[in-house]
Amino acid sequence: MSQLEQLQVFQSLHRSPNARLQRSAELGDGLAAAVWSNRHDARDYQAPSHHTLSCYLTGGTGTFRRESPHSKGAPDKLCILPAGHQSAWVINGEIQLAHLYISQEQFALAAVSLLDREPRELELREGTFLDDAQQAQRFRQLSQLDWNEPAERLLSSSLAHGLVSHALLSQVGRREGLRLTGGLAPLQRRRVREFIDAHLDQPLSLGQLASLCALSEYHFARMFQLSFGLPPHRYLLAQRLLRAQQLLSGSALALGEIALACGFASASHFSNRFRQAFSATPGQYRAALTD
Structure with missing residues (x-):
């Protein structure tokens, strides 16, 4: 079974009759990317085992989370869907969005190497319709590359790692009320x-x-x-x-x-x-x- 076939967010969109997968690729290092289009749809994500970063490439002004109908998306808006989160979405109109899927193992490696912290101490904070021009630009570059061409695939992997590192530095915090037991000193x-x-x-x-x-x-x-x-x-x-x-x-x-x-x-x-x-x-x- 491929990595993409095990990703709940990817599979939820893949099952939708309204969503269309434009392209996808496994980038190595526990990272995978996809570009989707969707229209007039509703999607629920229930406790995925992986993290997902997303960016609206076009549309989104009619997209919202069911519990926050007055907060809408737009081009270049970012969403962060951590592993284990739950969310329900309504899509009115047409959208195109890019996804980066991150395995928990890759998140752990990045936390250890970049932050020198135990991964279990940290949590990726959920975010909806965030503004971050640097991340949006990385997503746009990533979505325009040919993921099957070796040189561009290498650049794609580099951009994906840049997205992960930026998210770790800007959207990761210590778990509240955490009392660690066991582990190495x-x-x-x-x-x-x-x-x-x-x-x-x-x-x-x-x-x-x-x-x-x-x-x-x-x-x-x-x-x-x-x-x-x-x-x-x-x-x-x-x-x-x-x-x-x-x-x-x-x-x-x-x-x-x-x-x-x-x-x-x-x-x-x-x-x-x-x-x-x-x-x-x-x-x-x-x-x-x-x-």
Whole structure:
């Protein structure tokens, strides 16, 4: 099953007889994008498991949430639909809008790397018909690119990450009334992050990481997931792929050398993992940067 087929907001629109999917793509890194048109419709979103950022490209002046009928949309208005939210929408007239879908795993990675905070401490605040010229411009650029063309797909991924980072910096706050239990202490979390970053070229075991915190492997894995929002092996793979992207764009190293520098057993293993994450081989990624 593809990522898009698992996205509740995407599927809700896809089931509508009035909505039309103009195009969509999985951009890698737990991100996916779509451009929709819709007219004279009503849509409900019930506790999706993913975050959704949206921007009205055209229309929207007859669109509102059922509980707030006097607040209407317009071109360049933004909406933020966090995972777990509920909303009901009425669409009068015609609209065109762009969606960016964000997995909770990608949100967790961004929270750790950008804010150095535990993802469970934070929540993406719901927003309806917001004004943010910078985000609207990113959405318009994203919607105009050819997501199937390698170079433009690379720019699309970059714009999508820019949208996520901006949302984290402007629309994320600490959960109210939160009392954290379990997880790694801040010093332990930082020690593990720094150790992983410094040893990405080496085979790392769960036992090595657990020993940094003086915990058993089982207990460490549970505490790591609480603090980082994903299991250790997923975090390690994400950091290796990030380092690979940096080396592909900022060095002339051969692909085999990059594979070894990022801790992959072989060039073929590196290529397979990279393609699974980004829907492109390392060579295609580098070629797109060159183009």
